[in-house]
Amino acid sequence: MARLTALVAALAASPALAATGPFFSLRNTDFIVLLAFLAFIGILLYYKVPGAIGRLLDRRAEGIKADISEARRLRDEAQEIYASYERRQREVHTQAGEIVANARREAIAQAEKAKVDLQKSIERRLQAAQDQITAAENDAVRAVRNQAIQVAMAAATEVLGRQMGAQDRSAGIDRAIDDVARHLN
Numbered sequence: 577m578a579r580l581t582a583l584v585a586a587l588a589a590s591p592a593l594a595a596t597g598p599f600f601s602l603r604n605t606d607f608i609v610l611l612a613f614l615a616f617i618g619i620l621l622y623y624k625v626p627g628a629i630g631r632l633l634d635r636r637a638e639g640i641k642a643d644i645s646e647a648r649r650l651r652d653e654a655q656e657i658y659a660s661y662e663r664r665q666r667e668v669h670t671q672a673g674e675i676v677a678n679a680r681r682e683a684i685a686q687a688e689k690a691k692v693d694l695q696k697s698i699e700r701r702l703q704a705a706q707d708q709i710t711a712a713e714n715d716a717v718r719a720v721r722n723q724a725i726q727v728a729m730a731a732a733t734e735v736l737g738r739q740m741g742a743q744d745r746s747a748g749i750d751r752a753i754d755d756v757a758r759h760l761n
Contacts, residue, residue, distance in 0.1 A: 725756055725760075729752065729756070732748075732752055733749070
């Protein structure tokens, strides 16, 4: 109960209940506040403050609209740049694929050329070895023939020397030399 009494006393002492007497009296605080408020509004209207505030708000709205349009323009520009970047990336990817394909084709062609060159080199070396073998065989045959000729001449000289006289030997040697010369050429 004491609390209820304290609450009622606090409400009775509030500024809203401070006004006393008739409303249109200078002793009534509510009337004074109303007059001050109307004077304040009058001063604001006299100095055209609502119009100035309206113009400021309009300028601020125009600035916001300009910022929004600039943001839209920048967003559109960014989207165009992004689309251009994606196109360029696809083009570069395609070009990279073409470069790799060309490199593979060139590598295969170079490998084939190297195989052909290696085969030709092997064939040349085999031919050179074959030529050396043939030359060695010819040299060996010539050496054997020369040796046979020398042995035959020595044997013929010995046989003829026993059977013929000095004059006959001389004629026989000349004939033998002529025969050998004919056979060698």
